[in-house]
Each structure stands twice: as C-alpha cells, then as structure tokens.
Amino acid sequence: MKRNTRVSTAVIRRLPRYYRQLSELQRKGVIRISSSALGKSMGLTASQIRQDLFCFGGFGQQGYGYKVDSLKEQIGEILGINRGHTIVVLGAGNLGRALIENFKFSNNGFQLLAAFDVQERTVGTQIAGVPVYHADTLEEFLKENPVSVGLLTVPKSAAQTMGERLVAAGVHGIWNFTNCEIAFPGEDVVVESVHFSDSLLALNYMISQREDGQEQEDGKDKT
Amino acid sequence: MKRNTRVSTAVIRRLPRYYRQLSELQRKGVIRISSSALGKSMGLTASQIRQDLFCFGGFGQQGYGYKVDSLKEQIGEILGINRGHTIVVLGAGNLGRALIENFKFSNNGFQLLAAFDVQERTVGTQIAGVPVYHADTLEEFLKENPVSVGLLTVPKSAAQTMGERLVAAGVHGIWNFTNCEIAFPGEDVVVESVHFSDSLLALNYMISQREDGQEQEDGKDKT
DNA sequence: TAGATTGTTAATCGATTAACAATC
C-alpha cells in the first residue's frame, strides 16, 4: 500500500499546510472531511490531495472520506513531530529573541534547549526560560546534549562559520534565518532557509505587475 | 524580444535569488558572468537561467555572457525595486520590532513609514526612528499616506480583521507573518505569507528522512 | 442496496533540459 518512492519537494512543502489546515478543522470540531472539501478550503484539487496522500499510504475510507483527527496525527507522524528532536538558537539578538519568546517550537516537534550569543549583556541570562550561553561553549554543550537542528539568527558575516561549527559537532539540520546562502559541500546536513528578503521581493514583483495591469486597463478605458 | 507571457511562479521565486547572487558577485568585484558559471554557483542549470531571463528579454551578449552590474539592475527593475513602494507594520510586538530594527526594507524597494499597535506602552514611541501609532488611527493614516503593503505581525486572532481593514483602505499587498492563512475573496490584493512553522516542519521531515536512511544503512552494515 | 468517495492508473499539462543557429 505504501509508496514513498522519492517524495517530491512540491509534496513535502504541502504537508505542513495539510497539517495546519487539519489542526484548524480539528479546532472547529470537524470530524470527517472529503478530499474535495479539503481541497476547496486550501485552493487545491481533490485529485492532488489524494495523489499527495497516496505517496504515504491509504489514510481514508472509501465512500466516507478522511477522519480529521487521525489524518492530522498521521501527517504529523510523517513530518516527524514525535521524534524527540531538539534545537538550539545561535544568536540571541532581536530576531532570535522574538523567535524564542513567540515561536511554538514544541508544536512543530522540537524541544528548545538553549541559545548562544557573544554579548556579555545577554550571556548568562534566560529568555522565556531558555538559558543563554556564550558561543564559545557551543561545542562543549553539543558534546553533552544531542541537538538535531541549529537555528541561525547570527549576523550574515558569522553565518557560514557558525554553520560549520554546528555541522562539525554533529548537527544535521540548519534552519537559516540569515539573508545569505550557506552551504556545506560533502556534509550530511539539511539546510532550510527563511529568506525574508526573497519573500518581500516576490511580493514586490506581484504588486508591481498588478500596477502595470491597472495602467493598461486605464489606458483601455481612455480609448 | 520581450516575452512575458505569464511568468510562472517558479520563475518569480528564482528572481530574488538571482538578484541576491548578483549583488554578492558585484560586492566581490566580478564584472561578467556566464549562465553556466552563475548556474553552478546557484545549483541551477545554465539552460534554466537563460530560459528564465528569456521571459523578460535579452540581457546578455552572445560570446561574452552577462554584465553583473546591468543584469542586477535590470532584475531589480523587474522586481520593482525602484517603484517607490511604501510599507507599514501592523503589530509592534517582538517580531514586528525585530523586523523594524533589523530588516532592510529599503534594500527591497520599500520605504517603511510607520508601525501600528494597541499597547499603550509602545504607542507614541519610535522604534529605530519609525513612529508607532495606535491601531485605531490606521484608516486616518492610510487616507493621508499611500501605502503599498501592510506587514502583519499581529496575533493570529487579529490577522484576518486587520487584513480586511488594510484592504478596505486600499492596500494591495499583504506580507503575512501570522501563522494562519488569510484570504480576501473577490478583493484585488496579493498575499505573501512567511510561515515559520511550515518551514520548520519541512525541515523536520527532511532530517527525519535522513535518520531513516541512516537506520537502513546501519541495518545493511549489520547483515 | 445505492451513493459517495477513496486508491490508483492513465492522460495532460507545464517546467526543465537539451540542442543549435545566431552573433558577439
């Protein structure tokens, strides 16, 4: 029944959206949902949803649809929610602090263990209960505590070096919030980047296109 | 020469990456680059780069390649860097504050005009030179100042309503940092979302896959 | 049972890659 012959990145990127939408439905008390209803609510076709889920096995019941609770649970399982992953934050500046204080790491399957910084002012303190250690002690900490992912919110200039230190110490995932590309050729590590800049530029393109369309319409109106 | 017959989102998402890479090359003093060299540095094929640029016109010289400066400039133009767009921040909490203080809006073609919040403590203050007004005065402000994009860092519960107020007041772009889907059916507005959670879940999936592969290899070794 | 909806294969569509003439 299970397929799983190399799941495409397009599918992987949709899994978290399914998970989010199913959580929302669960919250609303919805018990079952069909692929067509789920598709409509997410702007996807029923076919695509069934095809996506087909990558991992049969989660539904013919003639009935999908049970919201169990589908959510199973997608969570696929995503790795219950694997006991751990994470540390590198760079407790503005953004690092904001993420530590507001982002629900545990909702996404991660236990936040610690933060690291070089500022004398912040080292030794706690942010929302999370201890901030000096970056010099990173390797020491990683030796004692198995860490799955390092979250990079350090300055651009320190990103690559800090990443290399993490990878050298056995971290296999990097969540990169610095506005630069980092790479570790030959290393067995997954890099996932959040590029604010790319996102805003894409938005800039889209609203600019919209404006141009507007102009054309204006032109049409005048003739 | 110019094509531009509906540029696919795949291309649109690559444009900011080109722009970023070209800026980096410019910084390093590189004058010219071929599609194959640019491709290699970004993990794309030369074909893809030429095909992408072909959507917008001929920016290169045969037998020579592309001039870094002018290609960067032209991609910037396509993205809308020089259109005098403006932006306001809704929600001056931790994340909003971090973005106001650290994110270079002007590098992406936006002038940051103001922030809005409801906290008595922050209303009336400035963050990195940006005034914080009370959210009640949003409509008043938008009447006086043309705003292209509203950046949403409000709590999840306020996201949709705040978005609707922006759209009603004539804002055509929403940069959504809340962890929920917002939609404005029938409205002429572009929504670009940054979902931290989706990103971390995708990373979770990828490192979990890696671990499973590891296990299999371990198994193989033992037999 | 009849109706609904999935699981799964086949068809279509779109995006990426390859090829090569044009030309700097």
Add this chain to the structure above:
DNA sequence: TAGATTGTTAATCGATTAACAATC
C-alpha cells in the same frame, strides 16, 4: 577569424489533473 556564449526552439521529464474501478 575562431571560440564562446547567448537567444530561442524542440525534446524530455515530472507534476498535476482526469478517470474510474474498488469498496465503504
């Protein structure tokens, strides 16, 4: 000129959509 590299069309590949038998 010869060599290099683009612009652009054609071929391939992969992802989405359609179709429908299986079955709840």
